[in-house]
Amino acid sequence: MPNLIEPKLISGNANMPLAKDVAKRMSMHRGINVGLVDARVERFNDGEIFVEVYENVRGEDMFIIQPTSNPANDNLMELLIISDALRRSSASRITAVIPYFGYARQDRRSKARTPITAKLVANMLVESGIERILTLDLHATQIQGFFDIPVDNLYASPIFALDAMHNFKGQMDDVMVVSPDVGGVSRARDLAQRIGAPLSIVDKRRGKPGEVAEMTVIGDVTGRTCLIVDDIVDTAGTLCKAAEVLMEHGAKEVHSYITHGVLSGPAIERVSNSVMKNLVITDTIQPTAAVKACENIRIVPTAPIFAQAILNTWNGTSVSSLFDHKTLQPIYEGMYSGL
Template sequence: MKLMSGNSNRSLAQGIAAHLDLPLTRADVRRFADNEVFVTIDENVRGEDVFVIQSTSFPANDNLMELLISIDALARASARRITAVMPYFGYARQDRKTGGRTPISAKLVANLITRAGADRVLTMDLHAGQIQGFFDIPTDNLLALPVLAQDVRQHYPKPSDLMIVSPDVGGVVRVRTLADRLGSEIAIVDKRRPRAGESEVMNIVGDVEGRRCILFDDIVDSGGTLVNAAQALIDRGASEVSAYISHGVLSGPAVERVTNSVLNELVITDSIEQPQAVKDCPKIRTVGVAALIGEAIRRISNEESVSKLFD
C-alpha cells in the first residue's frame, strides 16, 4: 500500500500517514508558469495499492485538476489499484437540477474521476448520500459523526440535557442519528432560501426554551444560515448555542460572521485545510479525522469491512 498526497490538505495527509505508520509517496505536484498542473511520481508504484489524498476544496478547480492528473499519472505508472481519498468532495451541493438549463455538476465530477482512472473512491459526509450512486466504481462514504459525538461527550458532561438542532428540514436524518447516539432530543429550524447563499428563518420546530442547543450539519460555507439559525434559537429562549459541522468551507465573510454571532463555538473537522484567519478565530475549534480516514484506508487495503467502523 502507498499513500500519495496533493497540495490541498498536506497536514491531514501527514496525519493519516502517521496513523498508518507509512511515509507519503515521494511526488512533485507543481505548476508551470501558465498555472498548468504537472505531477511527477518519484518512486516505483507498479503493482501497488495507491491511495491519493486530496480534498477538492478552495481553490476547487485547481485541487480537482491535481487529483485527476495524479490519478492519470498513477494509472500510467501501472499502479494495481487507485483509490481517490476525498475528505471533502467539492461540487457535492450541485447534485440535482435546481432550475431550467442548470447542470448536475456532482455527476460530472464523478465521471471525471472515474475516467481519469480511479478504481474506487473514499470520501466523508457527502452532502447527499445518493451521490455515491453517481460513481460507477465502489464508493465509501465515511461519517464524521463518531468523532464529533465523542467531542460532544467530552465537552458536555450531560448530553441528555442537550437539544440537537437541524438548521434545515433536509438535515433531520443526520441530526436524529447524532441525537440517538447521545440520548438527546432534536429540534428543527424551518427556513426558506430566497436565493443561493441567503436564508431566512421562518420558525423553530421544538421547545428550545432554556436548553443548550447544538446545531449539527455537514457544511458551513458563508455562515449566514448557521448564524441566523443560532440567533433564532437564542430569540426562542435557548440558553446557549454551539455548532458541530463536518466541513468548514468558511468562504467570504464567514469567520467575521461567526466571531460576531451568538454562537459559543463552531467545531469543524480538518477535512479542509484552513487559512490562518480561521485558526486564529477564538470561536472556531478543529477536531481531527486522520485516524478515522486512516483506519478506513487500512480496512480497504486489507479487504475488511468499512461499515463496521460505525456500528
C-alpha cells in the same frame, strides 16, 4: 486474504498537513514507517499542472489523499492528473481519498438548463483510472449512485458524538440536537440518537439565494444547550442566524458541529461575532490562519478515521465498522477517554 503489498499514500497540495497526519497514524498502526510517496505536483507559468512520481509504484495499492476544496478546479485537476500518472505507472489499484467532495452541492437539476456537476465529476474521476472512492459526509448520499465503482462514505457523526459526550459530560440531559433546515434532519437525527438527545428543527425560508427571509423553530428549546448539526458551513450566514433564533426562543447555549469548514467570504467575522459559543469543524479542508486564530472555532482531526479506513480498505476488512462511535473511541485514544 490480506495483500502482502503495503499501502502507499500520495498527496496533492490541497491538504498536505492532513495527508502527513494520516501517514503518521498509519505508521503507528502498522509498526513500520508509512510515508508519502515522493512526488512533485507543480504548476507551469500558464497555470497548467504537472505531476512527476519519483518512486516505483508498479503493482502497488495506491491511495491519493486530496480534498477538492477551494480552489476546487485546481485541486480536482491535481487529483485527476495524479491518478493518470499512477495508472500509466502500472499501479495495481488507485483509491481516491477525498475528505471533502467538491461540487457535491450540484447533485441535481434545480431548474431548467442547469448541469448535474457532481455526476460530471464522478465520470471524470472514473475515467482518470480511480477504482475506489473514500470520502466523508457527502452532501447528498445519492452521489454514491453517480459512480460505477465502490464509494465508501464515512460519517462525522460518530466523532461528533464522542466530542459531545466528552465536552457536555454531566449536562447531557439538557442537550438538544438541532437541524438548521428540513433537508438535514436525517443527519441531525443520527447524532441525536447516538447521544440520546431530543431533536429540533429550524425551518428556513429564503427570500432570494444567499438570504434567509424567515426562520421558525420546531420544538421547545427553552433552557436547552443546542447543538446545530450540518455537513457544510460556507459563508455562515444561515448558521449564525439560526443560532440567534434559537437564543431568542430561550436556548441556554448554542454550539455547532459542522463537518466541512468551507468558511468563505465573511464567515470568520460572522462566527466571531455570533452568539454561538463554539463552532466545531473537522480538518477535511485545510484550515486557514484566520480559522485557526478564531477563538470560538475548534478543529477535530479526521486523520485517525481516514488512516483506519485506508487500512481496512487495504486489508479487505469492514469500513462500515467505523460508523460506530464505540469503534472509534480507541482510535481517538487520549482525546475522549473516560466516556
